[in-house]
Amino acid sequence: LFAGPVDFVKGVTAMANLPPADRLEVCFAGRSNVGKSSLINALTNRKNLARASNTPGRTQEINYFALGEEKYLVDLPGYGYAEAPKAVVEKWQRLLKQFLQGRQTLRRAFVLIDTRHGAKEVDEEIMKLLNKSAVTFQVVMTKADKVNAATRAANLAQVQETLKKHPAAYPEIVMTSSEEGLGIETLRAIIANMT
Numbered sequence: 001l002f003a004g005p006v007d008f009v010k011g012v013t014a015m016a017n018l019p020p021a022d023r024l025e026v027c028f029a030g031r032s033n034v035g036k037s038s039l040i041n042a043l044t045n046r047k048n049l050a051r052a053s054n055t056p057g058r059t060q061e062i063n064y065f066a067l068g069e070e071k072y073l074v075d076l077p078g079y080g081y082a083e084a085p086k087a088v089v090e091k092w093q094r095l096l097k098q099f100l101q102g103r104q105t106l107r108r109a110f111v112l113i114d115t116r117h118g119a120k121e122v123d124e125e126i127m128k129l130l131n132k133s134a135v136t137f138q139v140v141m142t143k144a145d146k147v148n149a150a151t152r153a154a155n156l157a158q159v160q161e162t163l164k165k166h167p168a169a170y171p172e173i174v175m176t177s178s179e180e181g182l183g184i185e186t187l188r189a190i191i192a193n194m195t
């Protein structure tokens with residue numbers, strides 16, 4: 001699906017340093033450790049393109065990846081991670097909010113939610129922000145391999161219920177496992193079909 005090369009472009013810590021807004025982009029937002037970087041690796045079929053890690057707070061910059069010359073995939077720092085120094089957390093959160101509110105070419109934000117936990121308060125805060133900024137977002141459930149079918153169904157229903165409160169939400173939720181490849185083709189097709 002991504003015919004051309006996929007390349008790391010740059011990591012950004014200030015809005016002023018974002019690449020030129022010259023093509024459509026999608027971003028991956030979600031709580032720390034939810035699996036954003038792993039999902040980008042799975043989508044691009046590259047093991048270590050985006051750095052994933054067991055340590056929450058791994059991604060500390062806005063990381064741009066180019067799909068040929070067509071699109072950008074944007075890996076974001078996680079939110080809701082309280083262990084890092086307060087000043088650092090606040091800096092990330094500020095940047096994250098500026099980005100989600102102010103990036104013209106942002107076509108869709110994927111909001112990742114851990115299938116084990118369902119939507120939390122912090123997820124809803126991000127959804128509200130996206131609503132306010134009129135950015136379409138789509139929920140991607142992650143780590144589906146870690147739970148049984150009953151938990152999957154229950155937490156999917158919980159997220160569906162939550163989305164009713166957020167009109168900017170795209171109705172289709174994608175269930176994924178970066179580990180086992182579940183939903184990866186579906187998500188690739190969603191991104192590939194954006195023009």
Ligand code: GTP
Nearest residue numbers: 033034035036037038052053057058059078178179
């Ligand atoms: P931050 O950059 O810290 O915000 O985290 P992140 O959202 O980028 O998460 P990351 O991709 O680094 O993954 C966090 C941990 O979850 C890593 O240990 C991954 O190996 C693991 N993980 C990610 N996706 C999956 C999945 O689909 N299944 C399983 N079992 N583990 C996963």
Ligand code: MG
Nearest residue numbers: 036037058059
């Ligand atoms: Mg990350």
